[in-house]
Amino acid sequence: MAKKTYRQAINEALRQEMERDPRVVLMGEDVAGGMGSPGEDDAWGGPLGVTKGLMPIFGRERVLDTPISESAFIGAAVGAAASGLRPVAELMFVDFMGVCFDQIFNQGAKLRYMFGGKAKVPMVIRTMYGAGFRAASQHSQCLYSLFTHIPGLKVALPSNAYEAKGLLIQAIRDDDPVIFFEHKAMYDDEAEVPDEPYAIPFGEANVAREGDDVAIIALGRMVNLALEAAGQLEGEGISCAVVDPRTTSPLDTETLLEVVEECGRVVIVDEAHPRCSMARDIAAVIAEEAFDALEAPVRTVTAPHAPVPFSPALEDAYIPSTEKIAAAVRAVAGHPGG
């Protein structure tokens, strides 16, 4: 076992699944790079080099550069999945997903249901999300709640390199369409990642840290900020549990509620806008199922209801920070209780 980056972990998951199962194919814009034109083969491996090195191993038949037409290749991936392949499509930025909502919402998500279980769509859409990359409001959103809303889709949010490999392998082996969210600011983050293939089951939250006073439920990259905040707060005498749901669909409400009931105080950290968000959704589940266990109102730490700013200073202020998380924890910990 060795330290690997989030990027390497994803690349390794793709390579091992392609070795294991010849039905797994990759498609997307410049997933190899250079197709159809003279020049260097495998020049890109996607915009941030995640799929680099796979085309030379598996060839043009299985690593397909597509035209810059998301609606076309996501539709093609749905069709390929429905007819026997297991495509992994890369849609650069989740912000561009809007042009293929019909393919995803009405076709991919519905076929198993509408054909009475006789059809299946074992497709993965890998996509980048999140702010902090100085990429402005059309390349920085956290749109996972949109996909979580649609029955028939599964949604994974790996919070580190270990999680990324195991959740992506599970996504590829899953018979339903999975939207796999990669935070673009995490590709160089390292963690211990086994060399062997392994799958992390969907719908099993990870209690990333145990604690008694406040439960911090955090999503994707926010898990790391929550762990940092919890480390600081330990020194102040506030013991925090940190829970990473791993997948927002399915959502492991059982584990979330267990930890909430033990702590009685909750902070939910979500990099997305607050309205109709996972933060509010989880807060509602807690209010319905664990109200009697609460010692303080549920607090959320989210981005504001505003587009991601291009100004670096404003962008930094926009993203939930360790300081904001710690402040929210102190607020719920200081609530007189009930």
Add this chain to the structure above:
Amino acid sequence: MATITPVVMPKWGLAMQEGTVVGWHAAPGARVEKGQDLLDIETSKIANLLEAPASGRLRRVLAREGETLPVGALLAVIAEENVSEEEIDRFVEAFEAQRAREAPAAEKAVEPVVVEAGRWRFRLLEAGPGDAPPVLFLHGFGGDLSNWSLIQAALAPRWRTLAPDLPGHGGSSKALERGDLAELADALEALIHGLGLDRLHLVGHSLGGALAVELAVRDPERVLSLALLAPAGFGPDIAGSYIEGFLRERRPRKLRPVLEMLVADATLVGREMVEEVLRFKRLDGALEALTRIAARLHEGDRQRHAVRERFLALPMPRLVIWGAEDRILPSGHLEGLAPAVEILRLEDCGHLPQIERPEQVCAALERLFREAR
């Protein structure tokens, strides 16, 4: 001259690079006695207590609770009242300067390698001089090579220590046809031959203990000595609920009480240890392999392996170590082994003597190895 004693981050095991300070048992300025509980430290493998290395006042506490620091880092300073603050300042400064000079030259952590042997692939951690007598360590059901980390760290200066993951475990081949002792022994024989180990000391824990007996019976000439820790196959009883729980539970809070059965002191089971077992169980093929091995290992609370009689007939020097509080395989299975065989029964110790009582296990192993040379 005034004595100033540094408290440093210990190195518990080969893989340990850093540790996290969980909590102090003494306040800054408090009087501490040598051997008294000083602080709790958690590593990626284990949570454990560090005892005060000397008596005196806890004059300086440098490591905060929750802080993660590298092995060798200065955590605190113990000194008597007559030592001045200035002297302590100078000591801390000199200590840090010395560490800064040594750090770049710090030994690299020993990393496991992957070796092929016949149709088997093994992940193997080797530590110690290549020309020293080899010692092969075989872990138990559901374990991996890291179970020997504390022992390997202590013995590596004098012995060539080799710890593989058993087939079906960790980074070794997962495909097993039957999962019985014979199949595991076939694989280990291929490894022993592949590594060219003509003469070796064999150490086995639990399932690895029964396996070590099987290997020694097959080729007694090759085995210089045989040491077993809480071996399987020495009596009828086994806690079937442990094996079943280990295989069944997928969530940390369900798995933790199962793992706590392994040790006398449940606080040894840290969050990271639970997480490591879950990570291991998620590896492709691991659960299938473990299920096969388990089916051959027990039926309810009855063991299916029986190696005791064959063990007693072996010619080489032998040692059996057992924790008195073992809740998986009872220490009562020790009865009737002495005096033909050296036995060591450890009080307040559960099923993992190599982790719960590493110093005593190491001392007993070295005595055995020296006697057998």
